[in-house]
Amino acid sequence: MRIRYMYRKSNPKREEKIDMTEFSEIGSAQIGLLVLGTILMIVVPIVIAIIWMKKKKERFTTVLVGAATFLLFAVVLEKPLQAVLIAPTQMGLADTGISQFLNARPVLWAFIVGLFPGVFEETGRLVAYKTVLKKRKNRETAISHGIGHGGFEVMCLMGVAYATYIAYAIMINAGTFGTIVDQVMAQAPDEADSLVTVASGIASFSFANLALSIVERVFAVLFHIGASIIVFYASKDKGRLWLYPLAILIHTAMDFIAGLTTVGVWKLPVWALEGIFAIFGVLTFCGAFFLLYKKDAGNETIS
Numbered sequence: 001m002r003i004r005y006m007y008r009k010s011n012p013k014r015e016e017k018i019d020m021t022e023f024s025e026i027g028s029a030q031i032g033l034l035v036l037g038t039i040l041m042i043v044v045p046i047v048i049a050i051i052w053m054k055k056k057k058e059r060f061t062t063v064l065v066g067a068a069t070f071l072l073f074a075v076v077l078e079k080p081l082q083a084v085l086i087a088p089t090q091m092g093l094a095d096t097g098i099s100q101f102l103n104a105r106p107v108l109w110a111f112i113v114g115l116f117p118g119v120f121e122e123t124g125r126l127v128a129y130k131t132v133l134k135k136r137k138n139r140e141t142a143i144s145h146g147i148g149h150g151g152f153e154v155m156c157l158m159g160v161a162y163a164t165y166i167a168y169a170i171m172i173n174a175g176t177f178g179t180i181v182d183q184v185m186a187q188a189p190d191e192a193d194s195l196v197t198v199a200s201g202i203a204s205f206s207f208a209n210l211a212l213s214i215v216e217r218v219f220a221v222l223f224h225i226g227a228s229i230i231v232f233y234a235s236k237d238k239g240r241l242w243l244y245p246l247a248i249l250i251h252t253a254m255d256f257i258a259g260l261t262t263v264g265v266w267k268l269p270v271w272a273l274e275g276i277f278a279i280f281g282v283l284t285f286c287g288a289f290f291l292l293y294k295k296d297a298g299n300e301t302i303s
Contacts, residue, residue: 026169030205034166037210041159041217045151049144058144062136065128066148066228073124074117075156082116090191110259111252118252125149125228126244129235139296142232143225150224154217165202172199216274219281226284227251233292254280 049063083091086102086109102109125145133141171177177199185192201209227247234243254277260266261273268276 038162062144063148066145067152069124078120106263113259114256125231142229146225146228150221222285223281226288229288
């Protein structure tokens with residue numbers, strides 16, 4: 001979803017030195033919340049997958065395929081290619097005419113940011129259903145795949161992010177974080193900016209922040225389950241192949257909105273933005289579940 005690969009627009013002219021004294025000591029309450037968040041973001045997806053598999057007697061390998069789909073198509077393929085296109089300097093490459101062109105046009109930049117996850121992740125689902133899951137035609141396969149895809153995203157993004165924040169908090173309290181920022185500043189000023197922003201966020205991290213992250217991830221997983229159902233029916237029924245581009249369109253639209261807020265084209269309060277993503281998640285899931293999945297309740301498999 002939207003927090004995945006949002007690359008900040010470059011600002012090569014920024015040269016001012018960051019004041020290391022601005023890093024406040026991280027309290028035990030913040031560290032405790034980050035530890036709790038890490039545990040929840042890793043354990044809860046696994047528990048949900050186990051409960052679903054036991055209830056429906058589903059194979060764990062289907063869930064693993066969903067996780068592998070996200071890993072391969074979103075992390076291994078989408079993220080680096082998107083970075084090369086719009087933020088090559090973050091990949092250690094020289095800036096290009098294409099990246100400069102895109103970064104000078106915020107709306108187009110936001111569209112690319114939305115298009116990449118839409119195309120790569122929905123294509124990943126289609127490829128999975130057409131290959132390793134080709135013989136699994138029961139409708140529960142779609143939800144198992146969605147749980148694996150969405151659940152692994154939670155673990156990979158939020159779980160790892162919170163664990164990283166814990167490490168940052170420890171370094172801040174030990175007084176070593178400023179040195180790291182200085183080193184990054186010398187090589188990639190924009191990345192140093194991001195580290196300072198993260199440090200500030202850690203210092204003010206609250207239960208409300210954790211709760212908001214959890215709610216956001218719930219809607220994100222609902223979206224992934226819904227999208228997995230949509231693409232499942234597209235892959236199993238040639239007459240419904242149009243559902244595949246529909247899934248791409250929905251996914252692109254959602255992340256396009258996120259991109260617009262990232263570059264400041266749309267200035268929305270956090271609650272409004274999260275509300276939009278909640279609507280996307282709920283409508284995608286409910287539409288797929290009731291209009292596709294539920295209507296096949298009497299069918300053992302999809303022909």
